Amino acid sequence: MTNPTKLSTHDLNVFYDEKQAINNISMAIESNKVTSFIGPSGCGKSTFLRCFNRMNDVIPACRVEGQIMMGDQNINDQKLDPVLLRARVGMVFQKPNPFPKSIFENVAYGPRIHGLVSSKSETADVVEDSLKRSGLWNEVYDRLHDPATGLSGGQQQRLCIARAIAVSPEVLLMDEPCSALDPIATTIIENLINELQERYTIIIVTHSMQQAARVSQNTAYFHLGHLIEYGATKDIFTNPADPQTEAYISGKIG
Amino acid sequence: MSWPCPYLGVQEAVISNPIKDMSADERLHLISVSLNKRHRKEKQLKLAGLAAITLAIGFLVVLMTNIFSNGYTALLQSEVRIDINVPKAEILGADGAIDIQKSQAFNWNGLVKKSFRAGFPDVKGMSDRRMLNDLVSENAGYELRQAIEKDPSLIDQSSFWVKTSDDVDMLLKGRIKTTLPEKLRRIKDSQLVWINQLEQKNDLRKVFNTAFFTNADSREPESAGILGAIVGSAMVLMITIIIALPLAVMAAIYLEYFAPPGRLTDFIEVNINNLASVPSIVFGLLGLAIFLGFFNMPRSAPLVGGMVLALMTLPTIIIATRASIRAVPTSIRDAALGVGASRMQAALDHVLPLAAPGILTGTIIGIAQALGETAPLIMIGMVAFIVDVPTSVTDPATALPVQIFIWSDSAERAFYERSSLAIMVLLIFLISMNLLAVFLRKRFEKRW
């Protein structure tokens, strides 16, 4: 690994009530790289991902123990306001979930609530730039005030990406962003991820091995709440060290 | 038989499977037998449902017909023409305009009765004269005075249409059976003869009953109206909405998003549900004890009525609001939190607008319930006899359902008729509120 560490966990354990979903995971995420999380469903990828922007706070049964460092700050400190954290760590969800408002309002919402824009023209600039960077601008520039729910699934997901990057976060979390999309929309988003990587540290959960291979430089393989193997994507896919990883990659575990 | 399993390897089937072991014919036979059973059951269910709906609609039709046939005649009011010469000298001042003090002192009712009796010169004797007087409304003099004070030019008119008494009104509407023995009738034989004479002279007519919609209550049915009750109800409901809606919505948001899970929250939840099923009269008692007894608020006031009904409506709106908040997909809330909205922002900016149609419907249902509520209002004294239309929320007032209750309890047939008409008015309000709910819902939902 060459880049500096953006995020790191130290002995992270996550429980849903008494049930442990994440066991003692310590790992470091490289900045300005794409890291993919793979593993059979139910192994805790989403749970782990949601630790990085404290979305697990929303689930009453969920308890996160351990340290997550971002710079020299422990973001798992309950005293820390998750609102500030979420402006630094954006998230794209599995199912496209635009607000049932206009396309413009979707993108403008984040900058507005964080007080990052102070005039209408600034807001419009941020919206335009975000939509351009998410590759949606050419498709929607003439109907910015139409309902976002009228877009196709792939467009909605790119809108969600635009919404997330509108506040210029440092990290972008993506939880299976293409699982509800058709192959063409998937390709568009994958290309987008490659472009976004320049400016953001990206963590992507995916169930598609090909996708992990295509978009990520680092890959982590999880199994039953344990981190089994973590390293450069090309090493994991060509020469897995752990037999479980090999079984999963070759399709023996699904 | 064996099949490969990618995870566990190859497995042998060892359990005997009755479905797999039977012949195809046998299987089809069993299915068709069970299919017949299912069809029979479905038919029975359908019939039962149809019967229930028919029964319900039947009762509704009977109810509506009954109310309508009792009430529609109250839309008309009988009047009698009387030749009256208003003695100007006793009413006009020196300047030729009406002198209010003189007019007040003048015996208008005496004038009306005397003029009316002048049309029947043959009628002599105290009791006959009283019976003749009884054909004209007790309020006729008062109403004549009102009309002339409002439009002084009428003073030169020589004949006036004034209201008949409610008994004559009932007779003309066919609500008094002349075939009954005289003793059991409120209209006696001699009165029937006079009424006949009036009819021959074309001195009787029926006109639209405007008084019903412009007056408050009165001792005389022919002057009694529901405007006072409608205004009272409107004030009560306004207070109810102002208090209950924001409180209930905030309570629901708190319970859904902020309440720390635990015994206290559970306790509150259970009690909100309990509160929704507390009989309304208990809320009336509470209002009586606390608002009137402890805080010394005015009796019979719409303000107190609205507060009591707000307490009653709170749980309904809270429950409806929570249900519609929960119906909003959590993905929307997650999306808002994900870009860094606080919980309150997520609730107010995104969840609440989506829940609004549901909240609205719940509110209107709660308010409609409150509009029909009688018992708690009676407890806090809104059952009083009030002849003025209230002008502020602390004025003594009554409400529509209470007015219906008061009238339906009266001895006079004419009040009973008005009670039915008032029920029709109340139903019209309720139906319009429900239509409004449907309309607003549609509008809100159409936006996206």
Ligand SMILES: Nc1ncnc2c1ncn2[C@@H]1O[C@H](COP(=O)(O)OP(=O)(O)O)[C@@H](O)[C@H]1O
């Ligand atoms: N809200 C929840 N409450 C209780 N258990 C949960 C919840 N979410 C996930 N889990 C459990 O935690 C484990 C990991 O789930 P998840 O992180 O969603 O896995 P993945 O994303 O890898 O499919 C699973 O066993 C799942 O049943």
Ligand SMILES: [Mg+2]
């Ligand atoms: Mg998942």
